[in-house]
Amino acid sequence: MEIVVIVSALILIEYWVISVLVEVARGKTGVKAPAMQGAPEFERISRVQQNTLEQLIVLLPAMWLFAFYVHAMTAAGLGVLFIIARIIYCRAYLQEPSGRGPGFAIGQIAQATLLLGGLIGAILALLR
Numbered sequence: 550m551e552i553v554v555i556v557s558a559l560i561l562i563e564y565w566v567i568s569v570l571v572e573v574a575r576g577k578t579g580v581k582a583p584a585m586q587g588a589p590e591f592e593r594i595s596r597v598q599q600n601t602l603e604q605l606i607v608l609l610p611a612m613w614l615f616a617f618y619v620h621a622m623t624a625a626g627l628g629v630l631f632i633i634a635r636i637i638y639c640r641a642y643l644q645e646p647s648g649r650g651p652g653f654a655i656g657q658i659a660q661a662t663l664l665l666g667g668l669i670g671a672i673l674a675l676l677r
Contacts, residue, residue: 550617553621553624556625563601564598564601564602570597574588574594575591578591593642597638597639601635601639604631608628613667614664615663615666618667618671619669627659628659631655631659631660638656640652
């Protein structure tokens with residue numbers, strides 16, 4: 550399970566880096582807190598941060614459920630896939646928001662696999 554702990558920490562570090570990028574964008578664009586609108590550069594990274602936070606609410610518990618009931622190394626691998634997907638998503642969104650689809654889709658596939666796999670694993674464990 551240590552691998553799942555490590556990947557969980559990496560996911561949280563990725564989110565922390567995105568949060569720092571939001572603050573850097575605030576400084577560069579002059580968007581003062583608590584404002585959430587202003588320069589497109591700021592709004593884009595702010596949306597990446599918000600969307601990533603929304604994904605983590607499902608991803609992290611799902612990864613732990615999958616690791617516990619199915620397979621820890623596979624859960625960690627899907628977590629790494631999510632990290633890569635978020636990098637793709639972030640880079641695309643910052644360039645042109647309409648190009649974010651592939652990163653979003655890859656992340657959703659990883660997330661859905663973890664959630665459904667964890668649920669099925671728990672149901673099978675209950676039935677044993």
